[in-house]
Amino acid sequence: MSSWRFLVSRRWILFFLAVIVLAYGTWWLGEWQFGRLDDRRDNNAIIEANESDDPVPVGDVLAAGRSVSKGDEYTVIEATGTYDVDDSLIVRYRTRDGAPGVDVVVPLVTADGTAVVVDRGWIETDDPRFDPVADAPSPPSGEVTITGWVRADGEGDSTYVSDGGMRAISSEAIGEALDREVYGGFVELLSEDPAPTDSLEPAEKPDLGEGPHFFYGLQWWFFGVLAMGGFGYLAYDERKNGPRGQRPRAGGAAPAEPAE
Template identity: 60%
Template sequence: MSRLQFLLSKRWALFFLAVTLLTWLAWELGQWQFDRLEDRRDRNAQIQRNEELDPAPVQEVLSVGRPVDKALEWRLVEATGTYAVEDTVVVRYRTRDGGPGVDAVVPLVLDDGTSLLVDRGWWPTQNRGEVPEDLPDPPTGEVTITGWVRIDATGDAAQVTEQRTRAISSEEIGEALDREVLRGFVDVATEDPEAAEPLERVELPDLDDGPHFFYGLQWWFFGGLAVFGFFYLLFDEWRDRRAASQAAEHAAVDREHDSTEV
């Protein structure tokens, strides 16, 4: 037992504390990844349920002044109205396959005078942040659209300046355009009639599990490796000290034997 007294040294106490903290951190980060995996699976199940439903009238799902229920995101809805092209808002810094572009958000004026913000899709640009002057026009006259319900963005990116923004918020856009808008917005799926030159439609989210499972295992592996390393080094030092102690004992025996012979 005396050979383990080195564990009471300051160096080993600090080493033990560092390994304990590292192991705890690795466990928490791994658990965080597995929690994210569960959240992603719940989100995927919700999206799949909503995608399989028939389109609902938009005013049964969205309304003025009421934020979108998270359970309704990616619900397919249908609306009929007229596009207010003059109030188009350009969403900058949108990329597709590594290429720069923008999204065009156009208010669809409904029969009751309220407006639904419709993200009509993506259009390529030459440079990041550029606002193109050649955005294709939406269909004229009365249009019936179907689209996926989305939740408003928040934060500084959602601010609107000169009908430009970096993220879509119906609250911010409605205030900037001085329009009464339904909360949330819609990523367009179909337009009837079709535009002469349609934009690229929204890319629906992947419904896989993502990397969270393997990230979680990696963090737990790192924690286990830290524990293994601690005990390996402990055993290595114990073995070295044991070997040194045995060598000292043998040397003492040899000296005693030599002195006896003399």
């Protein structure tokens, strides 16, 4: 057997450094996936605790100009007011089971004039000119008491309100578009009292699965172990049999040395 001295050659040192970088990268990516798994579990615990509690007054959770905290997501609130149907909006490009549709958003104006942004639910449609006032089931008229899940505002360009709609809900953007004071965040409707004549499809229950993060984390770590194991195997093979380009061919002599 040959010695291990070939490992201090430039080629093997660079190879070793590349493997170290690769192994560190896969370790970091694995840790990142497990961190996302921990976040998902924490969020699920908050949702499970909040969604099963009794409703609390909207003012105990939401306030005008204040963002929804992570711990308040999916808290069940109760609010009383009057729907301003003329200010109805739609959330575009919402699909369910492959069917196109929109969510219908209507502000519920409370006694002090502050409005709760209420996502009343989903309706199937592929009409680009869908009118939430004329085409969607009407909410109860007069004073109504609602319960619903608290949700945090969306972010980015998708929240921009134009032509009566947007792609994601932001109370701030809606308040500016409608020129009215609104509570921060929005509410996904659970119930209305009195009940409407016709209802929209209610909000889908939150996904409490853990996702693929655990297996992705293991996969990244496996790649790192594979890289280090591959380095060890190739080093052992070269120590035992010599450099691949200088090994005897099967049934023949060793490769000729290049002419000087």
